[in-house]
Amino acid sequence: xxxxxxxxxxxxxxxxxxxxxxxxxxxxxxxxxxxxxxxxxxxxxxxxxxxxxxxxxxxxxxxxxxxxxxxxxxxxxxxxxxxxxxxxxxxxxxxxxxxxxxxxxxxxxxxxxxxxxxxxxxxxxxxxxxxxxxxxxxxxxxxxxxxxxxxxxxxxxxxxx
Numbered sequence: 001x002x003x004x005x006x007x008x009x010x011x012x013x014x015x016x017x018x019x020x021x022x023x024x025x026x027x028x029x030x031x032x033x034x035x036x037x038x039x040x041x042x043x044x045x046x047x048x049x050x051x052x053x054x055x056x057x058x059x060x061x062x063x064x065x066x067x068x069x070x071x072x073x074x075x076x077x078x079x080x081x082x083x084x085x086x087x088x089x090x091x092x093x094x095x096x097x098x099x100x101x102x103x104x105x106x107x108x109x110x111x112x113x114x115x116x117x118x119x120x121x122x123x124x125x126x127x128x129x130x131x132x133x134x135x136x137x138x139x140x141x142x143x144x145x146x147x148x149x150x151x152x153x154x155x156x157x158x159x160x161x
Contacts, residue, residue: 045082
């Protein structure tokens with residue numbers, strides 16, 4: 001079941017348009033970066049090269065793109081539970097996303113982020129937004145900031161363009 005959150009009002013700050021969306025943190029942390037929208041789910045196992053930081057699944061619409069230092073926006077993941085280890089290694093290598101916004105809770109993605117935090121001390125915020133807010137995140141903003149102060153608590157996703 002998806003959380004239901006209200007989208008904050010748009011505001012002008014330093015001449016930039018911002019939209020704030022409330023989210024639920026699955027993993028805590030703060031991150032900012034350019035948005036990369038993956039309209040289709042990605043399997044990190046076999047679909048992402050953690051050493052080079054590239055989507056290698058040839059049938060994926062984002063084939064050849066890098067997730068490094070981006071805020072990855074994706075409805076949910078697909079594939080094997082081994083995806084969590086590939087995601088954790090990508091985070092360790094600096095080739096993984098800086099933050100992740102999902103529409104649906106995803107245990108495999110959460111495990112990868114949590115393992116990277118526990119084993120390597122690297123924090124990647126992972127948040128879930130409701131359906132309507134996911135559509136807002138997909139359409140608004142070229143840059144995303146995530147502020148998720150604590151796991152399983154409220155978080156904010158700020159979209160700026």
